[in-house]
Amino acid sequence: xxxxxxxxxxxxxxxxxxxxxxxxxxxxxxxxxxxxxxxxxxxxxxxxxxxxxxxxxxxxxxxxxxxxxxxxxxxxxxxxxxxxxxxxxxxxxxxxxxxxxxxxxxxxxxxxxxxxxxxxxxxxxxxxxxxxxxxxxxxxxxxxxxxxxxxxxxxxxxxxxxxxxxxxxxxxxxxxxxxxxxxxxxxxxxxxxxxxxxxxxxxxxxxxxxxxxxxxxxxxxxxxxxxxxxxxxxxxxxxxxxxxxxxxxxxxxxxxxxxxxxxxxxxxxxxxxxxxxxxx
Numbered sequence: 465x466x467x468x469x470x471x472x473x474x475x476x477x478x479x480x481x482x483x484x485x486x487x488x489x490x491x492x493x494x495x496x497x498x499x500x501x502x503x504x505x506x507x508x509x510x511x512x513x514x515x516x517x518x519x520x521x522x523x524x525x526x527x528x529x530x531x532x533x534x535x536x537x538x539x540x541x542x543x544x545x546x547x548x549x550x551x552x553x554x555x556x557x558x559x560x561x562x563x564x565x566x567x568x569x570x571x572x573x574x575x576x577x578x579x580x581x582x583x584x585x586x587x588x589x590x591x592x593x594x595x596x597x598x599x600x601x602x603x604x605x606x607x608x609x610x611x612x613x614x615x616x617x618x619x620x621x622x623x624x625x626x627x628x629x630x631x632x633x634x635x636x637x638x639x640x641x642x643x644x645x646x647x648x649x650x651x652x653x654x655x656x657x658x659x660x661x662x663x664x665x666x667x668x669x670x671x672x673x674x675x676x677x678x679x680x681x682x683x684x685x686x687x688x689x690x691x692x693x694x695x696x697x698x699x700x701x702x703x704x705x706x707x708x709x710x711x712x713x714x715x716x717x718x719x720x721x722x723x724x725x726x727x728x729x730x731x732x733x734x735x736x737x738x739x740x741x742x743x744x
Contacts, residue, residue, distance in 0.1 A: 469671045470541070470545075470560055470561075470671055470674060471545055471560060473544075474541060474544050474545050474560065475656070475659075475669055476656060477544055478541070478668050478669045479654075479656040479658070479659075479669045481654055481717045481720060482706065482709075482711075482714040482715055482716070482717060483668070483713065483714060484654065484665050484666070484669075485715035485716075485717060485719050485720055485725070486703065486706075486713050486714050486715040487537075487664045487665070487667075487668050487713075488663070488664045488665040488725070488731055489510070489515055489703070489715055489719065489723075490533060490664070490702070490703045491664040491731065491733075492664075492731060493510060493515050493516070493517045494517050494519075494520055494521040494526065494529070495520065495521060496520040496521075496522070498731075499517065499520070502723075506722065506723050506724075509719070509722045509723070510719070510723075513704065513707050513715075513716065513719065514703075514704030514705075514707070515703065515704060517701070518701050519701075521629070521632065521633075522629070522633075524625065525625060525699070525701075526625075526628070526629055526632075527623075527624070527625040527626055527627060527628025527629035527630070527631075527632065528624065528625045528628055528697055528699060528700045529628070529700045529701045529702070530628045530629070530631070530632040530636075531624070531627075531628040531631075531680075531681075531684055531697055531700065532697040532698075532699075532700025532701070532702055533700060533701070533702035533703070534677050534680065534681065535681050535684070535697060536702050536712065536713065537668070537677070537702075537713055538561045538674070538677060538678065538681055540712065540713055541560065541561055541674065542559045542560060542561055545558070545559075545560040546558065560674075561674045561677075561678050562674075562675070562678065563674075563675060563677075563678025563679045563681065563682050564576075564675045564676065564678065564679040565679075565682075567605075567606070567609065567639075567676075567679060569602055569606050571597075571599065571602065576643070576672070576675065578597060578642055578643060579643065579644065579645040579646075580597075581593060581597065581645070581646055583597070589646065592641075592647065592662065592732070593641055593644070594641075596638055596641035596642045596644075597641075597642060601638065601642075602642070605634075605635050605638055608634070608635065609635070613631070613635065613683055613686075614686065616686075616689075616690040617690075619686060619687045619690035619691065620690050620691055622687075624684070624687055624695055624696070624697075627683065627687055631680055631683060636676070636680060636733075637733050639672075639676040640661050640662055640667060640673075640676070640733040641661075641662055641733065643661055643672045643676070644660065644661040644662040645660070645661070647660050647662055647663070648660055650726075651663045651665060651666060651731075652665055652725050652726055652728060652731075654720075656669075661673065662732060662733055663731050663732060663733065664731055664733060665725070665731055667733065684697070703715075
């Protein structure tokens with residue numbers, strides 16, 4: 465198993481229909497445009513299952529939601545990895561989510577290289593990836609990490625909610641697309657091998673997901689340290705419990721058919737900085 469990889473048994477759980485639907489729906493309903501574009505019947509089904517979002521991703525409180533949900537997802541994944549693990553005399557819990565301490569900025573990093581894609585010959589791929597694999601954009605985010613996201617003075621001058629929103633709408637989306645390979649023909653397939661990093665329906669099955677979200681989770685720690693407080697995420701929204709199983713981060717598979725996921729266009733990780741493409 466490669467460094468920082470997720471055990472196969474845990475990957476299979478993450479690739480299940482319930483977890484795929486949960487992660488995809490959570491991202492889908494928080495986008496105001498996507499929510500309003502859903503057929504009335506689909507919205508009513510989601511509301512009946514507790515999926516009406518308390519706020520959209522650009523509104524106050526959404527940054528806490530983003531940080532809280534993914535932190536709980538990390539806790540769930542680590543918990544799964546420790547199920548049934550017994551040790552002599554005592555239990556030793558071992559996290560399988562090992563964050564990037566330093567983001568691998570080198571496009572040819574020996575462990576976590578950027579997947580190369582021939583964008584020039586495929587207009588569809590150009591529309592998906594845009595400038596996410598350009599060296600200038602990589603340099604831009606490296607500078608932002610050094611001067612903002614890892615800078616104690618900068619972190620002291622931003623609320624935790626605003627930090628969450630800024631992370632989600634900028635470097636988070638870039639990380640997903642930067643380390644994405646070409647999308648499969650069907651990004652909404654339930655196949656266990658569907659781990660495309662560019663969609664919330666599949667990204668959490670990909671090992672890169674846990675490296676980058678572990679790094680994002682560490683920004684919460686850095687913010688708390690810079691401000692001398694314990695970060696409070698308890699008010700975050702991570703969706704309803706599964707209406708059938710009562711489990712967190714799980715959604716009833718009936719929603720796959722109810723929302724016609726197999727007919728939907730690919731759901732993409734949003735990245736606001738794409739709108740600033742002319743600056744790079």
